Each structure stands twice: as structure tokens, then as C-alpha cells.
Amino acid sequence: MLKASMWRIVLAMATVMIAGCAPGASPGARPTVRIGSTNFPEQVILGELYGQVLEASGYTVERRFNLGSREIVAPALESGQIDMYAEYMATYLTFLKKDEGMSASTDPAATYRTLQETLRGKNLTVLDYAPAVDTNGFVVTKETSDRQNLKKVSDLARLNNQLTLGGPPECPDRPFCLKGLEGTYGVRVKEFKALDAGGPLTVAALEGKQVDVAVLFTTDAAIQAKNFVLLDDDKRLQLADNVAPVVRNELLNRALADFGPAINGVTTRVTTEELTGLNRQVGLDRKEPRDVARDWLRAKGLVR
Amino acid sequence: MSLVAAVLSWLSQPERWQGPDSIPVRVAEHLLMSGTALILAVAIALPIGIALGHLGRGGVAAINVANVGRALPSLALLALALPVAFALGLGLGFWPTMFALVPLGIPPMLTNSYVAIREVQREMVEVARGLGMREWQVLSRAELPVAAPVIIAGMRNAAVAIVATATLGAIVASGGLGRYIVDGLARQEEARLFTGALLVALLAIATELGFGLFERFVVSPGIRAATRPGEDVWAGGAR
Numbered sequence: 001m002l003k004a005s006m007w008r009i010v011l012a013m014a015t016v017m018i019a020g021c022a023p024g025a026s027p028g029a030r031p032t033v034r035i036g037s038t039n040f041p042e043q044v045i046l047g048e049l050y051g052q053v054l055e056a057s058g059y060t061v062e063r064r065f066n067l068g069s070r071e072i073v074a075p076a077l078e079s080g081q082i083d084m085y086a087e088y089m090a091t092y093l094t095f096l097k098k099d100e101g102m103s104a105s106t107d108p109a110a111t112y113r114t115l116q117e118t119l120r121g122k123n124l125t126v127l128d129y130a131p132a133v134d135t136n137g138f139v140v141t142k143e144t145s146d147r148q149n150l151k152k153v154s155d156l157a158r159l160n161n162q163l164t165l166g167g168p169p170e171c172p173d174r175p176f177c178l179k180g181l182e183g184t185y186g187v188r189v190k191e192f193k194a195l196d197a198g199g200p201l202t203v204a205a206l207e208g209k210q211v212d213v214a215v216l217f218t219t220d221a222a223i224q225a226k227n228f229v230l231l232d233d234d235k236r237l238q239l240a241d242n243v244a245p246v247v248r249n250e251l252l253n254r255a256l257a258d259f260g261p262a263i264n265g266v267t268t269r270v271t272t273e274e275l276t277g278l279n280r281q282v283g284l285d286r287k288e289p290r291d292v293a294r295d296w297l298r299a300k301g302l303v304r
Numbered sequence: 305m306s307l308v309a310a311v312l313s314w315l316s317q318p319e320r321w322q323g324p325d326s327i328p329v330r331v332a333e334h335l336l337m338s339g340t341a342l343i344l345a346v347a348i349a350l351p352i353g354i355a356l357g358h359l360g361r362g363g364v365a366a367i368n369v370a371n372v373g374r375a376l377p378s379l380a381l382l383a384l385a386l387p388v389a390f391a392l393g394l395g396l397g398f399w400p401t402m403f404a405l406v407p408l409g410i411p412p413m414l415t416n417s418y419v420a421i422r423e424v425q426r427e428m429v430e431v432a433r434g435l436g437m438r439e440w441q442v443l444s445r446a447e448l449p450v451a452a453p454v455i456i457a458g459m460r461n462a463a464v465a466i467v468a469t470a471t472l473g474a475i476v477a478s479g480g481l482g483r484y485i486v487d488g489l490a491r492q493e494e495a496r497l498f499t500g501a502l503l504v505a506l507l508a509i510a511t512e513l514g515f516g517l518f519e520r521f522v523v524s525p526g527i528r529a530a531t532r533p534g535e536d537v538w539a540g541g542a543r
Contacts, residue, residue: 069490071490071491169491173491193396193397194477201386201476204390205396208390208396
């Protein structure tokens with residue numbers, strides 16, 4: 001048996017160790033970061049990129065991916081159920097400002113500034129934005145494009161009330177989706193079919209001729225792989241949808257100084273080509289987002 | 305805005321009552337899907353269950369096979385049906401949903417028909433044969449009328465399950481009331497989501513009650529009276 005004095009020393013050491021383990025109990029402790037994502041593969045890839053670079057810096061990361069559409073995830077961020085997720089500047093800004101006209105533009109820097117101001121009142125911060133842009137794209141098969149001579153989105157107006165559009169269920173509500181198609185381009189579709197968010201169901205439906213035009217994301221590798229034609233957005237309906245992570249101020253205050261640089265280090269290296277390449281590995285080569293993210297981070301020297 | 309206010313506001317929109325996303329159209333689509341699935345399930349389950357019940361063989365095996373339909377998650381069946389439907393040129397929506405709903409409707413009807421025919425008093429069947437009835441007459445004039453209540457109960461179970469589950473089709477772009485639920489969730493429109501769910505529940509209840517009426521209409525009064533608990537069918541109307 002140990003002497004009483006030895007027990008006191010052991011007890012003191014144990015207390016200090018336990019106190020040190022308590023989250024945020026001592027300065028220099030890293031908070032757990034809850035990263036969310038909406039419901040398509042690119043979002044999971046971006047979530048993994050941020051998650052793994054934070055883990056490499058010693059943060060504990062909780063992944064809350066595939067939560068649903070923006071209508072679900074954006075409020076989850078505001079209410080504190082997640083701490084951060086990757087957004088697309090112009091669409092996010094438009095989503096936040098619903099009734100106040102179009103505040104976003106094709107200029108990323110201006111859109112970024114407006115977004116920063118808008119988020120101030122919500123205790124959110126948008127960190128650096130990426131060169132990568134991912135917008136909605138209206139896509140047809142090569143066969144349809146050749147047969148109907150469709151090269152630009154405005155060509156669709158020639159076929160009003162004849163075409164079936166397939167896209168995510170929230171598309172009819174979205175200004176950069178069906179609403180914008182009707183408003184900016186004057187296009188009327190015969191029927192809208194609710195599929196998934198630029199995912200396999202939409203690709204299959206387009207290939208299988210269940211829909212004539214599909215809403216896919218412009219970084220989707222399936223467009224090139226399946227020889228689809230991405231109609232040119234000639235009236236500039238889509239705006240500066242650069243990837244940018246949005247973070248709760250509450251987390252930024254508790255995080256250490258390495259948080260921002262770690263995240264920005266990833267974001268600034270994500271170009272449209274890189275992002276499309278990552279999407280190809282997951283969507284077509286069927287690799288796991290976690291592995292694809294890890295390989296990319298290693299290749300860029302962001303993790304070891 | 306409270307949920308009730310949101311629902312009332314949503315229901316007051318004209319598109320709710322006219323046009324492709326209107327309530328009458330969605331209900332009609334839902335009934336079409338459910339009805340077709342039920343008819344297909346009846347066409348498969350009843351002949352097999354009744355025939356096996358009459359012959360008295362293979363019932364247990366058939367019931368076990370049919371119960372696989374109960375165990376298979378309808379969502380999984382829906383997903384499996386998609387590539388098949390595409391390959392056959394049947395597309396999204398309606399036919400993949402049939403593929404998921406029909407296996408759901410078969411087990412209750414197969415089991416009930418088999419058991420109902422088996423449970424008919426053997427003496428009565430013997431009497432029917434003794435009266436010179438051919439086998440199919442024994443079946444149609446003696447066994448089926450007596451077995452009818454239980455067979456119809458099986459149809460009722462199947463119909464309610466099908467009506468309630470037809471909402472799944474909305475995941476693969478079908479119409480019906482599931483459309484309100486799936487779209488309401490994606491668009492975070494509480495009123496749409498809630499109304500869709502409420503309408504499906506009401507439709508399922510209406511189906512249950514509807515089959516109750518159907519039974520009253522189809523089952524002979526003597527049988528219906530005789531199958532009160534405590535009496536056996538052989539006693540017939542004599543009380």
C-alpha cells in the first residue's frame with residue numbers, strides 16, 4: 001500500500017489530468033467541430049476535405065453529412081446544430097435575402113462582400129472563397145442537342161411546353177433553377193419531375209430519356225463522361241457561386257489561431273477543374289469521399 | 305405562422321385545386337397507383353391461395369414464400385426496381401412503384417385465402433360433393449361464400465398497406481400524395497408536408513371503411529350473421 005502522502009500526489013495528478021481533458025476547460029483546448037453538408041456527393045467531399053485538415057491540426061471533427069437540401073442545412077447552421085459547412089456564395093446570398101431582390105452578381109469579390117455583411121447579423125462568418133465555381137447547369141443528351149439544335153439555354157424557349165425538366169424537388173422554388181428558367185429565359189416546361197440533387201437518379205433519368213432536360217451541377221463529371229451537352233448560360237442566370245465555407249462565430253471564437261489558415265489553405269486550392277476531378281473519382285470511379293479527400297490533401301501537402 | 309394557419313393558407317392557393325399539383329390530381333394519381341397494385345396483387349394472390357386451400361396442399365410453403373414480401377423493405381424493392389424498369393423502357397415513377405407495392409399486397413391475401421378455404425367445415429364440403437357438385441362448383445358455391453369474409457379481410461389489409469406505402473413512389477418521381485411529402489421535406493414547406501401526410505392517412509382510413517362496406521355488400525347475410533364469435537358456419541342461419 002502507498003503512503004498517505006503518495007495517495008495525495010496521485011489524487012492531485014489525476015484531478016489535473018481529468019480537468020485537462022474537459023472540453024474547453026483550459027486555454028489551448030481545441031473545440032469539437034461539427035461539419036454539415038447538403039445532400040450531394042460534392043458536399044461530402046468538401047466536408048471531408050475540411051474535416052481531415054482540421055483533424056490533422058488536432059481538432060475533433062463530427063461529420064453530419066447528407067442532412068438534406070439547403071432549406072434544412074442553412075437553418076441548422078444558424079440554430080447551432082452544426083458549426084460549419086461549404087456553401088456557394090451567390091445562391092446562398094440569394095437564399096438568405098429571399099424577398100429583397102438580387103443582391104448577388106457575377107463578380108465574386110462583390111458577392112463576397114455583400115455576403116459578409118449579410119452574415120454579420122447572424123453570427124456567421126464566411127471564410128475565403130475558392131476559385132472553384134459550381135452552379136446549376138441545364139443539361140441535355142448529345143442526341144437531343146443535335147436533333148433540336150440546342151446549344152444555349154435560350155434555345156429551350158423555342159420548345160416551350162414540349163420538354164420535361166428533371167431536377168431536385170426544390171427546383172420549382174429556386175431562382176437559379178426553374179423559377180429563373182421561367183423568369184430570365186421565358187422557358188416553359190411541359191412537366192417537371194422531382195428527382196435528386198444532381199445525383200445518379202437525375203443522370204439515369206436523362207440517359208433513359210425519362211426527362212429531356214436535366215438539372216446537374218456544373219462540376220459533375222457525368223456531363224463529360226456521358227457526353228451530355230451543358231447548355232450555355234447565355235443570359236447569365238447563374239452568378240458567382242464560388243465555394244466558400246460558412247462558420248459560426250461561436251466556433252471561431254473558441255477555435256485556435258490555426259483554424260482559419262487550415263480551412264483557407266484548402267479553399268484557395270480548390271479550382272473548378274480540381275473539384276470536377278474529385279467528383280469524377282467519387283461519382284464515376286466509385287471511390288469513397290474520405291479516401292479521395294485524403295489523397296488530394298496529401299498531394300497538395302496539406303496533410304501528411 | 306402556426307401550422308394550422310400555414311395549412312389553411314396553403315390550401316387557399318388556386319394551384320391546390322386545379323392543375324398538375326392539385327389535391328384532386330394527386331389523390332387520383334394515388335388511387336390509380338394503389339388500385340393497380342391491388343389488382344395485380346389480387347390476380348396473383350387469390351387464385352394461388354384459393355386453389356391451394358381447396359386442394360389442401362403446399363399452403364404452408366406458399367405462405368412462407370409470400371411472407372418474404374412482408375419482410376422485404378419496400379424502399380429497397382423500389383431501388384432495385386429502377387434499373388429493371390429503365391431496361392424495360394418503363395421509366396421512373398409508376399412501374400418501379402408497382403414493383404415495390406405488389407409484393408406488399410400479396411402476403412395478407414395469400415395467407416387469408418388459403419386459411420379461409422381450409423377453415424371451411426369439411427362436413428359441408430362433403431355434403432356439397434354428395435349433392436353432385438363438381439369441384440369448381442364446390443369451390444364457388446360452398447367454400448368461397450363461407451370463406452369470403454376472411455378473404456375480404458385479407459384484401460382490406462393489403463389495400464390499406466398499399467395505399468399507405470404508395471407514398472414511397474415519390475422518391476422516384478411518381479405522383480400521388482407522396483409527392484407532397486417528399487417535396488414538402490425538400491422545400492421545407494410544413495403545410496405541404498403535413499397536408500400530404502394527413503391526406504394519406506385519411507385515404508388509408510377511407511380504404512379500410514370502404515372495404516368494410518364492400519364486405520357488407522358481397523358476403524351473404526347468413527354467413528355474416530353466422531360468423532359472429534361463438535357460432536360456427538355449419539349452423540348457417542339457424543339460431
